[in-house]
Amino acid sequence: MKLYNTLTGKKQIFKPQNGRVAKIYACGPTVYNFSHIGNFRTYIFEDILRRTIKLAGYQTLQVMNITDVEDKIIKAMKSGKKLEEITLPFEKRFFEDITKLNIEMPEKTPRATEHIAEIIALTRKLIKKGFAYVAEDGSVYFSIAKFKRYGRLARLGAVKQKSADRMAARIEADEYDKNEIKDFVLWKAKKPGEPSWDSPWGPGRPGWHIECSAMSTKYLGNTIDIHAGAVDLVFPHHENEIAQSEAATGKPFARFFIHGEHLLVNNAKMAKSAGNFYTLRDLEKKGYDPLAFRYLCLQTHYRSKMNFTWSALDTAKKALTNIREVCALNKESDTTSKIKASKPISQNKTKEEKEMLLALSDDLNTPQALAVLWSALKNKNLSAKDKIALINYADRALGLKIYETSLIKKAILKTIPAELAKMADKREKLRQNNNYVAADAIRKKIEAKGYEINDKPKGYQIIKK
Numbered sequence: 001m002k003l004y005n006t007l008t009g010k011k012q013i014f015k016p017q018n019g020r021v022a023k024i025y026a027c028g029p030t031v032y033n034f035s036h037i038g039n040f041r042t043y044i045f046e047d048i049l050r051r052t053i054k055l056a057g058y059q060t061l062q063v064m065n066i067t068d069v070e071d072k073i074i075k076a077m078k079s080g081k082k083l084e085e086i087t088l089p090f091e092k093r094f095f096e097d098i099t100k101l102n103i104e105m106p107e108k109t110p111r112a113t114e115h116i117a118e119i120i121a122l123t124r125k126l127i128k129k130g131f132a133y134v135a136e137d138g139s140v141y142f143s144i145a146k147f148k149r150y151g152r153l154a155r156l157g158a159v160k161q162k163s164a165d166r167m168a169a170r171i172e173a174d175e176y177d178k179n180e181i182k183d184f185v186l187w188k189a190k191k192p193g194e195p196s197w198d199s200p201w202g203p204g205r206p207g208w209h210i211e212c213s214a215m216s217t218k219y220l221g222n223t224i225d226i227h228a229g230a231v232d233l234v235f236p237h238h239e240n241e242i243a244q245s246e247a248a249t250g251k252p253f254a255r256f257f258i259h260g261e262h263l264l265v266n267n268a269k270m271a272k273s274a275g276n277f278y279t280l281r282d283l284e285k286k287g288y289d290p291l292a293f294r295y296l297c298l299q300t301h302y303r304s305k306m307n308f309t310w311s312a313l314d315t316a317k318k319a320l321t322n323i324r325e326v327c328a329l330n331k332e333s334d335t336t337s338k339i340k341a342s343k344p345i346s347q348n349k350t351k352e353e354k355e356m357l358l359a360l361s362d363d364l365n366t367p368q369a370l371a372v373l374w375s376a377l378k379n380k381n382l383s384a385k386d387k388i389a390l391i392n393y394a395d396r397a398l399g400l401k402i403y404e405t406s407l408i409k410k411a412i413l414k415t416i417p418a419e420l421a422k423m424a425d426k427r428e429k430l431r432q433n434n435n436y437v438a439a440d441a442i443r444k445k446i447e448a449k450g451y452e453i454n455d456k457p458k459g460y461q462i463i464k465k
């Protein structure tokens with residue numbers, strides 16, 4: 001497979017450096033608020049990355065950090081709450097949201113606050129090697145003048161030169177832009193009212209960048225295969241991670257840096273002040289299935305800017321509904337075999353499966369993979385069985401849960417409460433197992449709720465009485 005590597009500015013062939021396991025680090029959420037749909041676009045692309053790597057025959061060992069101490073969280077603490085009173089509920093909501101989007105859980109999701117010892121050890125090492133120094137107030141800074149390769153990822157050459165005179169200056173903020181190339185903070189001395197941990201330099205807390213270097217090395221070793229994130233992390237975050245890690249270990253930090261482009265709303269940057277800031281929950285409140293948002297994201301290549309509009313989401317929702325209906329129809333005609341979603345990966349891929357993997361292996365071309373799926377589903381010469389098999393393959397590759405969710409087609413379920421649909425499904429299973437007594441008991445319950453259930457040759461229909 002080929003991936004576009006920000007380090008080289010080229011598409012390159014990707015293979016894990018050691019054997020079959022691809023070691024991936026993806027920067028995770030800062031848990032002070034709900035993640036927005038732009039964040040989720042990034043997590044969806046990273047999910048496609050790990051799915052593709054697995055379909056290509058490798059395993060994944062992915063780490064995604066949870067940033068649970070950082071400037072924005074400290075700011076939110078001004079409301080009088082304790083650190084974990086802010087972070088834990090939002091961490092929980094984040095995992096709920098990625099589950100709804102059918103994003104696979106990374107193998108490890110470590111929290112920054114549980115790795116203070118590793119962060120201190122790394123900071124000490126950087127001081128010892130002369131790459132970092134302690135300031136008057138007990139904060140520790142990374143000296144970018146000492147790390148000659150600084151700026152390689154973000155191609156800062158000219159900017160760096162221009163700001164050479166300012167290089168001895170320091171920046172304390174976790175986030176800043178290219179006009180502020182300065183020594184960045186590794187350890188922040190405690191300020192009144194802030195949470196803190198003991199350190200050789202006095203009480204304080206870690207800066208944002210250091211946690212990723214510390215946790216990446218701990219779980220994945222000195223050199224990882226892929227570091228992924230959104231494009232706005234290239235500078236300063238990933239640039240600083242490289243500096244910290246490579247200065248400490250003397251080894252390359254990551255072989256590939258993969259970055260996903262921004263999501264715009266009505267062609268503008270999403271901002272709370274502009275009133276165009278949406279969380280996944282905002283979409284759900286308007287009645288959208290999170291998987292329709294996932295479908296929408298897959299329609300745009302991850303390295304292109306994606307413009308979110310409600311009408312685009314409507315179109316994606318319709319397309320997903322159509323695929324589910326086609327899947328349901330094929331399920332009905334495919335009476336010869338029952339293919340379970342958990343079917344092991346077949347060694348002999350069909351032509352369509354090969355085409356889909358080929359598209360994804362070409363720098364995660366999801367629009368092309370969707371096109372392969374659609375053209376196969378429209379192909380009259382392809383049997384229902386083959387179509388169902390391809391849908392199952394697509395579900396592993398694209399994570400749209402088509403096979404599973406196409407059950408919804410049974411009857412006019414759009415108008416039927418979810419609870420009733422669940423009962424009807426349960427009854428259907430009982431009937432298939434010839435357990436008619438238990439099935440009939442459920443029928444009576446459904447009728448008591450004012451609905452009628454009619455059995456059809458394949459499935460059933462529910463009608464309001």
Ligand SMILES: [Zn+2]
Pocket residue numbers: 026027028212237241
């Ligand atoms: Zn990071």
